[in-house]
Amino acid sequence: MKKSTLLHLRIPFSFFLLPVFLLALSVSDSINDSNTLLSFFILHLLLYPASNGYNSYFDKDEGSIGGLRNPPKVSKELYWTSLVIDLLALVLGMWISIEFVIMIFIYGIISKAYSHPAIRLKKYPIIGWLAAGIFQGYFTFLLSYIAINDVDLIDTFNWSIQIPGILSSLLLLGSYPMTQIYQHEEDAKRGDITISQKLGILGTFHFTTFTFFLSSVGFFSYFQFQFSMTDGLLFLLAMTPVLAYFGWWYLQVRKNHINADFTSTMRLNLISSLMLNGFFIYLWLS
Template identity: 60%
Template sequence: MKKSTFLHLRIPFSFFLSPVFFFATAIVSGYNAENFWLVFIILHFLLYPASNGYNSYFDKDEGSIGGLKHPPKVTRELFYASWAMDVLAIGLGWSISWQFAVMLLVYGLVSKAYSHPSIRLKKMPIIGWLAAGIFQGYFTFLMVCLAFSGPEVITELKVQYAGILSTLLLFGSYPMTQVYQHDEDARRGDRTISLILGVLGTFHFTALFFSVSVLLFAFFFQLYYDTQVVFLFILALSPILLFFLVWYMQVRKDPNNADYRRTMWLNFISGACLNIFFIWLIAK
């Protein structure tokens, strides 16, 4: 595998999506160490990197992208590697259940529709935003629950509520991942939701969804756990809120501060804080 292919898979970027996996693991029962690691590897080392690589192949970005500040030129190998990883993910998923394998297939096809020039959901600001939030959040959450506890678990009210919460968080955070790419997206003709909102509009939009999702998360944890869990959840979010507010004030002074470095720091802090909390909830 060429170095450029490996870099464009952006495997470390999967860390930013891992809170959905850990939240689902905390909610359901029935998993063991073997299927825990198998599902984790399928998602974070195969499915997500395959999606990243396929997206990079058709975008051919020259500026910074998520998890890759200086992307090298893509080659045809990246296209084939992305498909191969999708096929391997589905094959391994079949060993868990055929339903899980089908969900992996659906996720892979939607991620390709997001990037492929014949459909390119990325050019459709609302549909692209909905697709990313629903499939990286709600759909993936249900996929993990199904893998651990069987298809019947996804009809449970608690699981449905938690899955919706996962998507609400992503609805807010996803536009922030695009806030530094406005110039390149505009040149390519991609009308992302962040581009439509503008830099400050993206911050306001994210703040709104973050506030609503935190309130609904607090209600969820009070309903199914206790006040201690609510308090620790809000405490876990405090570093994210602090960084966001400081960054927002910097952007108000100079929109150029909405850059790659700060975006990646927000992603890292968000992923780390949420993962710590959800892993604690698993161990509780």
């Protein structure tokens, strides 16, 4: 495998998507250990990297992208590697359930439609934004939950499971535009119109602030009702470093829009992922 292919799979970037899986784990009642380990492997080391590689192949970015400051040129090997990894995810998923396989197949189709030139959801600001937020949030939460608990999809149709799934999408719908804030010029060159472009740089910050507030209130209410007031307050405490960095960065961007850059975006992703992952692991262990 070429080094460029491996880099474009962006396997470490899966850490930023881990909170949804850990949220599903933390609210699970009957954990199937083997399914949990296998579904973790399939999602974070196969499905997500395959999606990254496939999208990179068609995007052919020259500027920074999520997880890669200086992306190397792509080759046909990246295209075929991403498809092979996708197929391996489906085959391994058979050890969990048919429903799980169908759901990761649907996820793979939507992720491919995001960048494939024949459809390219990325060029539609609202549709692309909704697709990313719903499928990386709510949809992934449900497929993780059915794997972890070895249950059917219909068993997730109760509010104690639906609410955290919906809240995970709300959080992603708010944070996703922030991942596009430094790519306005690159996206415009390809004719893509993202939600962040529509909102503008400061508008993206304002929109994220609003949705972050809504999702935080929602998570606090859910955790204090489903678990305890202490857990609800601990969630808010875990989000404090994220809010502090976000506020500091916003002030820097107000001074000069050039500060809405790749490095700052990756720092925000890292801080938020660390705090969310840490809180959900605490909730699972407790």
